[in-house]
Amino acid sequence: MKLPNIAPATVTQLQLSRRQFLWLSMVASLLACAPLNTPQDDSAVTQASVLIIGAGIAGLAAGRKLQAAGVPVQLLEARERAGGRVWTDTSFGTPFDLGASWIHGVEQNPITALVKAYGLNTVATDDDATVVYGLDGRELGNKQYQRLWQLGEQFDDDLAALQEQAEDDAVLREGIERLLRRYRLNAEDTRLLNWYISYTIEISMAAGRDELSLAWFDNEEGFGGAEHTFPQGYGGIVQGLAQGLDIRYGQVVNQISYDAQGVTVGTQAGQSYRAERVVVTLPLGVLQAGSVTFEPPLPAARLQAQQRLAMGTLNKLALVFPHRFWDAELHLISHLHDQPAQIVEWWIPQQPARPALTGLVAGAYARQLEQQPLEQVVATLTAPLRQAYPRMPEPEAALYTRWSSDPFARGSYSHIPPGAHPRDHQALAQPVAGRLFFAGEATFATYSATVHGAFISGERAADEVLAG
Ligand SMILES: Cc1cc2nc3c(=O)[nH]c(=O)nc-3n(C[C@H](O)[C@H](O)[C@H](O)COP(=O)(O)OP(=O)(O)OC[C@H]3O[C@@H](n4cnc5c(N)ncnc54)[C@H](O)[C@@H]3O)c2cc1C
Incomplete structure (x- = not known):
């Protein structure tokens, strides 16, 4: 004893x-x-x-x-x-954060104090270093980028107004559909706005629009300052x-x-x-x-x-490539999709030991992929990437997280x-x-x-x- x-x-x-x-x-x-x-x-x-x-x-x-x-x-x-759910995998010879990656706002954040105390290295993610590809695999033009952010800004304002009136049982999808009906957008603009919603809400909340409360989905508070990741994990x-x-x-x-x-x-x-x-x-x-x-x-x-x-699901597909095929300055790559739930955010690990990409997918789609073999997950998720980068080499190593099937997590976060x-x-x-x-x-x-x-x-x- x-x-x-x-x-x-x-x-x-x-x-x-x-x-x-x-x-x-x-x-x-x-x-x-x-x-x-x-x-x-x-x-x-x-x-x-x-x-x-x-x-x-x-x-x-x-x-x-x-x-x-x-x-x-x-x-x-x-x-x-x-x-x-903080787990750095190093089995591929370069660190992959399979759970959390970002310090969400470094100012006054207690994690920043720990970074200093333990002498760790972090790097700010530059949102401006994001590239978005269209359905045809071509990067959006300046006009499309402008339209994208304009639609997003309008949507944020209008959604906030809807939230004020929303009952506790209202579903985020209802709010989105109401706004889409009001906007009467053409197919191209609808795709742009759906990308914005998926990128800023569904991937970050680890849940689809059907799963989130319209009134309360974004209730949390944050810290100021940039979002930082850990090159060493x-x-x-x-x-x-x-x-x-x-x-x-x-x-x-x-x-x-x-x-x-x-x-x-x-x-x-x-x-x-x-x-x-x-x-x-x-x-x-x-x-x-x-x-x-x-x-x-x-x-x-x-x-x-x-x-x-x-509990929502955010899964990551960690890929190692024989060489880098994207622009060295980029931090994030994404693409439009006719099925917004299937949008992938590719985050580019900074200062990696090997060229690497981490794909983020969320909600029911991420859970559905957990039932598929790794080769199929890789083929499905990299298809739009290959369209944008026809010379993309085959990945040398791959790993897909399955947070929802993990008996000691049963999902990614609440x-x-x-x-x-x-x-x-x-x-x-x-x-x-x-x-x-x-x-x-x-x-x-x-x-x-x-x-x-x-x-x-x-x-x-x-x-x-x-x-x-
Ligand atoms: C893919 C992904 C990406 C994320 N990205 C970010 C991000 O970028 N930034 C951010 O701030 N947050 C992020 N998060 C969320 C963040 O990781 C979690 O909110 C946080 O780590 C949760 O910590 P916790 O201690 O509450 O729970 P956990 O880390 O889950 O700790 C609970 C512990 O209990 C153990 N346990 C479970 N069942 C049992 C049992 N029966 N007996 C004994 N032990 C048990 C588990 O193994 C675990 O170690 C992400 C999470 C995931 C999954």
């Missing part, structure tokens, strides 16, 4: 605030006076004052903050790696945060039981962990799937909020579908019975769907635990 290290020597080494000291004293006396449940014979039992379920950004942020406050913490992670942030934390890998949690004495966490492999409190950072999709049983069940109102929200409300995100953040605390991107109304949201939510949960 492993007991948490809360010996007096550890306590005195730390600069503890009065509140932290009181909290630790309480934990120490509870552990000393109230023996924990007798373990089953076949289960290994470990104890920590606080267990954190999931070592994604939220779990790591909570773990760091609690550990810094002198609280014994242990993280239980289903995968054999930390980071969750977002994984640098994960490595920095994970350093010094006690993370148990390969621990697939399937049961969390709580009562006045504490919390018992069970895993698929039959292991059992015991703690005073637990911070749950399971992704919304995992909670919705019921992969983890709570005993007693979580409050009904909370479960309803959980079921109202939705969004507000018709019928849901931002307060549903807030409901997911509410502690339960003073034992369970919740973090993760979906527990944030204003910063959901992001790395910074996950990070801030982890720190918030740690503060709640410390506040006792």
